[in-house]
Amino acid sequence: MDRAELVELLTPEGLTLLDSVSFTQPMDILTTVSRLRAEGHSAGLVAAVLGQARLRSKARRKFGPFADRMLFTPAGLEQATRLRVAALHAGRYASAGLRSVIDLGCGIGGDALALASLDLAVTAVEIDEVTAAIASYNLAPFPSSTVRHADAGDVDISGFDAVFADPARRTAGHAETSRLTDPDDYSPSLARLWEHAERLPVGVKLGPGFDRSRLPTDAEAQWVSVDGEVVELGVWTGSLARDGVRRSALVVSDDGTNELSAGADSEDESVRRLGEYLYEPDGSVIRARLIGDLGRRIGAGMVSDRIAYLTSDTLVTTPFASVFRVVADLPLDEKTVKRELRTRKVGVLEVKKRGADIDPAVFRKRMALSGPNAATVVLTRVAGRHRALLAERV
Incomplete structure (x- = not known):
């Protein structure tokens, strides 16, 4: 938005028109533009109003109902x-x-x-x-x-x-x-x-x-x-x-x-054998380097050195991590994983990875998925060895 657009928008006509236009429901843009122009509004004002209406609709994710009385720029x-x-x-x-x-x-x-x-x-x-x-x-x-x-x-x-x-x-x-x-x-x-x-x-x-x-x-x-x-x-x-x-x-x-x-970055917990449950710490926990504190809180150890996954045999619900139940521990080999997914009739696959130089989108495509079931595969290192963990979200 430039200065001229804002000046035109910040008028009684512009603000009233803006409040009358909403993107809460699907809107035929061409029909709306034609209607507003037929009502006598200038092309510049119509463009400014529709641009703000789009931004208000997008802003509800951040500002909730307050967005409906605010103004925005895309970058702002x-x-x-x-x-x-x-x-x-x-x-x-x-x-x-x-x-x-x-x-x-x-x-x-x-x-x-x-x-x-x-x-x-x-x-x-x-x-x-x-x-x-x-x-x-x-x-x-x-x-x-x-x-x-x-x-x-x-x-x-x-x-x-x-x-x-x-x-x-x-x-x-x-x-x-x-x-x-x-x-x-x-x-x-x-x-x-x-x-x-x-x-x-x-x-x-x-x-x-x-x-x-x-x-x-x-x-x-x-x-x-x-x-x-x-x-x-x-x-x-x-x-x-x-x-x-x-x-x-x-x-x-x-x-x-x-x-x-x-009071400081926490030391990681020791590596332990892979348990029944895998914990993926929230990104804020990883960024704050508090994975060790989280592990001690939920009684879990690291799956491998310098890999931000925790594991234990006990299910603990925590807001600080997503939890998966490990259903199969496989070699990180495409043919092996593909065969396992076919046997389990997996048609929808979530691919997660840490410590493995693999493009999840490419890996998923190569699995040639087919079937009614959904699963998660975690491509990572377990005790230093590359593994593919077939899992389901808890």
């Missing part, structure tokens, strides 16, 4: 924090007694919205003019919020209790952006944020694959997964970091939130 929506996670961010500030927060690089305002909803005074800073205007619209219902169009790297943080930052990790633009690989190119840069952390409590949202060697040693690092997908690494300093916690895996699902935390 992609980078925005899910509202459930933003609420957890905001809760840290409230619990620490911090009342005024400057949000450096607010994007469309997702985290600022969560902070403002707890009656915290929020100043949200955004360098892109269109995105800043959209953030202002999204935050309009909250009188404790202010949006400032400025470079987040140059803003004076004096007078605030704390900082939150979701530094821009992609090139500028509203769509078709590319990822920045050097943290010094982020906006604001990580070096600048760590300087702020010497003065105020700072929370920083980063990608889950961020280089761990660049994390401050005295900060809390929390990897967050939502519905099985690792979505972020939160780095918390000062009073935002919890005593004794330096590594955390937070699992968010429809069943609520569950956390595994420790």
Whole structure:
């Protein structure tokens, strides 16, 4: 979206028209465009409205019903924090007694919205003019919020209790952006944020694959997964970091939130013989390097050195891992696996792998599947040897 489109959209006519269009049900785009044009709306306004309607529909995954009164850019929506996670961010500030927060690089305002909803005074800073205007619209219902169009790297943080930052990790633009690989190119840069952390409590949202060697040693690092997908690494300093916690895996699902935390990376459990059950740790547990702690919690050992699978003979339900019952332990040989799948009449196959240089999609195709049954095959190493474990989800 460019400035002209936004100006046209932010009119009584544009916003009323936007609220009348919804993609909650399948829509004939050509028919809708023809109808709106026949009603006398300009081509530019119709395009802007339909673009926003699509984004609102897509945004419900992150923002739920709140999406229906928000505005977005494609890049802003992609980078925005899910509202459930933003609420957890905001809760840290409230619990620490911090009342005024400057949000450096607010994007469309997702985290600022969560902070403002707890009656915290929020100043949200955004360098892109269109995105800043959209953030202002999204935050309009909250009188404790202010949006400032400025470079987040140059803003004076004096007078605030704390900082939150979701530094821009992609090139500028509203769509078709590319990822920045050097943290010094982020906006604001990580070096600048760590300087702020010497003065105020700072929370920083980063990608889950961020280089761990660049994390401050005295900060809390929390990897967050939502519905099985690792979505972020939160780095918390000062009073935002919890005593004794330096590594955390937070699992968010429809069943609520569950956390595994420790004062440091945990040592892996010993390798043990393959048991009846195989545990695949959640990605947040793997990223936080808490696999050993999980193994000790559920009484399981490693299937092999440096392989992120656990095994035991006892079934333990845990939010921190998917569980499979091993039904066959086979050599990692295509003919052997294919023959076993044919005998079991497997027509639907989930292929998982760790420690095996195999393309799951190619492997699945070569199995020539046929039959009414479903199964999972795990291509991995067991006690150092390549194996194919035929399994079923528990």
